[in-house]
Amino acid sequence: MEMKDRLKIPRQPMPEQDPKVRARNFDEVPLGYTPETAKTEALRCITCKNPSCVDGCPVQVDIPGFISRVMEGDFIGAARHIKQTNALPAVCGRVCPQEVQCEERCVRGKKAEPVAIGRLERFVADFERATGDVAIPEAPPSTGKKVAIVGSGPSGLTVAGDLVQLGHDVTIFEALHKPGGVLVYGIPEFRLPKAIVAAEVDYLQKLGVKISTSFVVGKTSTVDELFEEGYDAVYLGTGAGLPTFMNIPGENLNGVYSANEYLTRSNLMKAYKFPEYDTPIVKGRNVAVVGGGNVAMDSVRTAMRLGADHVYLIYRRSRAEMPARIEEIHHAEEEGIELHLLTNPTRYIGNDKGWVVGVECLKMELGEPDESGRRRPVPMKGSEFVIDVDTVVVAIGAGANPLVQSTTPGLNTNKWNYIVADEETGQTSREGVFAGGDIVTGAATVILAMGAGRKAAQAMHRYLMSKK
Amino acid sequence: MSAKILEKQQLSENVYKMVLEGAKIAQKRKAGQFVVLRIHEEGERIPLTIADADPVKGTVTIIFQVVGKSTGHLADLNVGDVLLDLVGPLGKPTHIEKVGVVACIGGGVGIAPVYPITQALKNAGNHIVSIIGARNRDLIIMEDEMKAVSDEFIVATDDGSYGYKGFVSQALEDKYLLPGKKIDMVVAIGPVPMMRAVTDTTRKYNVPTVVSLNSIMVDATGMCGACRVSVGGKTQFVCVDGPEFDGHQVNFKELIDRQRIYLNEEKECYDHYCSCRLGKGGI
Numbered sequence: 001m002e003m004k005d006r007l008k009i010p011r012q013p014m015p016e017q018d019p020k021v022r023a024r025n026f027d028e029v030p031l032g033y034t035p036e037t038a039k040t041e042a043l044r045c046i047t048c049k050n051p052s053c054v055d056g057c058p059v060q061v062d063i064p065g066f067i068s069r070v071m072e073g074d075f076i077g078a079a080r081h082i083k084q085t086n087a088l089p090a091v092c093g094r095v096c097p098q099e100v101q102c103e104e105r106c107v108r109g110k111k112a113e114p115v116a117i118g119r120l121e122r123f124v125a126d127f128e129r130a131t132g133d134v135a136i137p138e139a140p141p142s143t144g145k146k147v148a149i150v151g152s153g154p155s156g157l158t159v160a161g162d163l164v165q166l167g168h169d170v171t172i173f174e175a176l177h178k179p180g181g182v183l184v185y186g187i188p189e190f191r192l193p194k195a196i197v198a199a200e201v202d203y204l205q206k207l208g209v210k211i212s213t214s215f216v217v218g219k220t221s222t223v224d225e226l227f228e229e230g231y232d233a234v235y236l237g238t239g240a241g242l243p244t245f246m247n248i249p250g251e252n253l254n255g256v257y258s259a260n261e262y263l264t265r266s267n268l269m270k271a272y273k274f275p276e277y278d279t280p281i282v283k284g285r286n287v288a289v290v291g292g293g294n295v296a297m298d299s300v301r302t303a304m305r306l307g308a309d310h311v312y313l314i315y316r317r318s319r320a321e322m323p324a325r326i327e328e329i330h331h332a333e334e335e336g337i338e339l340h341l342l343t344n345p346t347r348y349i350g351n352d353k354g355w356v357v358g359v360e361c362l363k364m365e366l367g368e369p370d371e372s373g374r375r376r377p378v379p380m381k382g383s384e385f386v387i388d389v390d391t392v393v394v395a396i397g398a399g400a401n402p403l404v405q406s407t408t409p410g411l412n413t414n415k416w417n418y419i420v421a422d423e424e425t426g427q428t429s430r431e432g433v434f435a436g437g438d439i440v441t442g443a444a445t446v447i448l449a450m451g452a453g454r455k456a457a458q459a460m461h462r463y464l465m466s467k468k
Numbered sequence: 469m470s471a472k473i474l475e476k477q478q479l480s481e482n483v484y485k486m487v488l489e490g491a492k493i494a495q496k497r498k499a500g501q502f503v504v505l506r507i508h509e510e511g512e513r514i515p516l517t518i519a520d521a522d523p524v525k526g527t528v529t530i531i532f533q534v535v536g537k538s539t540g541h542l543a544d545l546n547v548g549d550v551l552l553d554l555v556g557p558l559g560k561p562t563h564i565e566k567v568g569v570v571a572c573i574g575g576g577v578g579i580a581p582v583y584p585i586t587q588a589l590k591n592a593g594n595h596i597v598s599i600i601g602a603r604n605r606d607l608i609i610m611e612d613e614m615k616a617v618s619d620e621f622i623v624a625t626d627d628g629s630y631g632y633k634g635f636v637s638q639a640l641e642d643k644y645l646l647p648g649k650k651i652d653m654v655v656a657i658g659p660v661p662m663m664r665a666v667t668d669t670t671r672k673y674n675v676p677t678v679v680s681l682n683s684i685m686v687d688a689t690g691m692c693g694a695c696r697v698s699v700g701g702k703t704q705f706v707c708v709d710g711p712e713f714d715g716h717q718v719n720f721k722e723l724i725d726r727q728r729i730y731l732n733e734e735k736e737c738y739d740h741y742c743s744c745r746l747g748k749g750g751i
């Protein structure tokens with residue numbers, strides 16, 4: 001096809017489940033490209049010599065390199081090409097905020113729409129998985145070095161994959177009973193099917209990574225005990241899994257959840273399949289979710305799927321400041337979520353049995369910009385009003401779980417109790433101890449956690465090989 | 469980690485003791501800590517106190533009362549069966565030191581968690597007054613074990629079928645606090661109404677009282693906040709900040725309310741299990 005014709009191809013949409021139908025089921029919302037649409041979309045890429053999209057990618061995936069393979073119909077080749085820099089393309093293709101990363105920088109976006117890089121990434125990864133043609137590289141010679149990885153989120157999984165392929169003996173220790181971190185306990189099935197995470201974990205195990213679930217470092221063994229047991233280096237990828245509450249009256253009423261609890265019950269414990277699965281969840285009729293990020297979006301959409309009549313999203317700033325991905329806000333609105341923007345809860349009202357029956361809110365207006373550069377919301381006097389609810393999900397952010405920090409002497413942390421680690425190497429204040437992902441940066445993204453893991457793996461490899 | 473059931477014994481009508489495989493946990497655990505287990509893929513995560521452990525054999529003992537689906541299912545399992553997941557030891561260990569005379573009070577299945585604490589307090593040189601109680605004689609468990617680690621020992625039953633007639637809190641007041649016998653500290657574990665009654669009693673006499681709270685949990689690593697309780701007006705997570713707290717500071721009303729969140733679902737789940745069990749020809 002001539003270049004001028006290629007430039008006329010419109011960005012290929014990805015089919016999705018109808019909003020009315022999907023709002024009541026937990027199946028994945030986007031249905032994915034067909035090989036034909038993938039090839040068509042790939043033809044929109046002009047294979048730039050100095051591709052700006054790659055600069056927008058936190059791990060510098062060779063985007064034109066994989067897209068040109070898609071053009072040729074070499075989907076498996078494309079998937080393997082991505083995997084050289086990004087071990088989890090099926091995950092990233094689904095959850096990365098491409099609109100502020102690679103796709104934002106794509107030159108095609110200047111005059112027309114950017115190439116749908118994320119959708120293509122997702123397509124090739126799914127294609128590879130579906131064909132079962134997943135290559136297992138030959139095991140490298142053993143270095144005889146043992147590495148312990150704490151936490152099986154995207155950053156721990158990345159470190160494990162990289163180090164095992166360098167010949168180290170790698171064990172992941174995970175507190176929960178299933179590996180995957182936020183990918184299994186936080187992000188819902190309708191956005192990231194758990195079978196995909198399981199396949200990635202399975203692949204790592206085939207590479208030789210050992211996974212010890214139900215093992216809480218700091219409790220079952222401390223970091224120092226891992227060293228005593230013969231591990232030569234430790235990577236801490238424990239995430240930002242501490243729920244934050246607002247400390248307003250009524251937060252301990254029945255029916256008030258942290259987003260972590262709500263999503264963990266639904267995703268990890270499969271409460272949406274109760275009573276087939278034993279773990280219950282409150283299936284509210286009128287649900288309020290407080291917050292404006294991806295976690296809040298996942299919570300409102302989960303509430304809808306659990307059968308709510310009304311789901312309200314309460315956010316103290318305006319739409320422009322919402323940290324959630326635009327696509328997710330859009331999806332949530334299509335599914336019937338009602339937004340209460342510039343609104344802030346002040347207290348929860350309970351009945352005599354201790355159940356939440358209402359949330360009292362204040363209207364806000366935007367004032368001067370704050371430290372984050374976003375305009376600070378200020379309450380409007382006398383604007384209190386009450387929304388009747390039977391369930392509330394508080395999704396206002398997460399902090400650092402102190403379990404490892406408090407049991408590892410000499411490990412430096414910052415004032416929020418995140419672990420201090422070198423940005424380039426992940427090196428902490430303790431010899432042989434490296435860290436990365438959300439436990440260093442605070443709640444961020446999957447790809448940043450993976451990027452930190454990749455850099456740390458390189459540094460850990462150097463450390464292990466220089467150690468006698 | 470999965471764990472095999474090595475021993476099983478019925479202690480009373482609804483209370484069972486099981487010895488599980490768990491080498492790591494057995495080595496590490498201290499009095500006051502607990503495990504979380506999950507029976508099978510569809511199962512929930514349930515917390516149970518480590519009643520005893522043998523670091524040499526690598527085993528952990530749990531004692532549990534059948535109150536619903538998960539504990540009912542657990543009781544249906546037998547020696548040789550394998551639990552899908554067992555994690556621990558969780559929670560803060562009991563603060564053990566020599567304080568003098570300590571009353572260790574266990575109500576019903578709460579006798580099981582109070583036992584390892586009593587043992588540790590005894591080993592630390594305290595003079596132990598044990599008061600164990602239940603509704604009736606048949607429900608008293610671990611009498612011999614408790615006796616063995618006590619200097620003074622009282623059994624109480626609500627109906628008077630054995631020992632002192634009345635609640636453990638009344639026994640404590642009648643026999644010790646009212647007559648002015650010295651008690652430096654109380655440790656009370658049992659159903660929430662019992663712990664509340666004990667703390668109400670000891671408050672009058674200004675005796676420091678430790679209780680172990682059994683709020684509903686999910687992860688039990690401090691990640692979800694399901695287990696939160698108010699202690700002295702501040703929110704605490706029972707799984708990581710506890711399970712033991714100053715009983716005089718605990719908001720028991722809130723704890724009782726929160727334990728009832730899933731009452732309807734729990735019943736539905738248990739009925740579902742019982743009907744399935746009957747469908748398979750009973751047990």
Ligand SMILES: Cc1cc2nc3c(=O)[nH]c(=O)nc-3n(C[C@H](O)[C@H](O)[C@H](O)COP(=O)(O)OP(=O)(O)OC[C@H]3O[C@@H](n4cnc5c(N)ncnc54)[C@H](O)[C@@H]3O)c2cc1C
Nearest residue numbers: 151153154155175181182186217239437438444445446449
């Ligand atoms: C609901 C939700 C939705 C999100 N949506 C998106 C999205 O769409 N796109 C995006 O890019 N990012 C998203 N994020 C953020 C992203 O998931 C995280 O930034 C990322 O998962 C961080 O990876 P990590 O490996 O650092 O930690 P985590 O994924 O948090 O994994 C840490 C793991 O360590 C384990 N652990 C913790 N302490 C211990 C211990 N002491 N011993 C053993 N194991 C331990 C935890 O159980 C957990 O499994 C979302 C987050 C949430 C909560």
Ligand SMILES: Cc1cc2nc3c(=O)[nH]c(=O)nc-3n(C[C@H](O)[C@H](O)[C@H](O)COP(=O)(O)OP(=O)(O)OC[C@H]3O[C@@H](n4cnc5c(N)ncnc54)[C@H](O)[C@@H]3O)c2cc1C
Nearest residue numbers: 514515516517532533536537538539682683684685727734
């Ligand atoms: C730290 C701790 C230690 C415990 N130690 C013991 C013990 O040694 N022996 C013992 O018999 N019991 C103990 N429990 C209580 C035990 O966990 C519950 O009885 C059990 O989870 C009930 O599950 P079920 O499905 O059989 O009953 P359900 O039908 O689910 O519930 C019955 C009652 O148990 C409580 N409960 C339900 N789910 C949970 C949960 N996930 N976590 C906590 N409580 C729940 C509820 O308040 C409910 O009223 C302990 C609880 C905690 C938090």
Ligand code: SF4
Nearest residue numbers: 045046048053106107
């Ligand atoms: S910037 Fe856009 S057009 Fe250029 S290589 Fe990247 S994806 Fe292709």
Ligand code: FES
Nearest residue numbers: 688690692693707
């Ligand atoms: S059980 Fe989740 S924080 Fe305590």
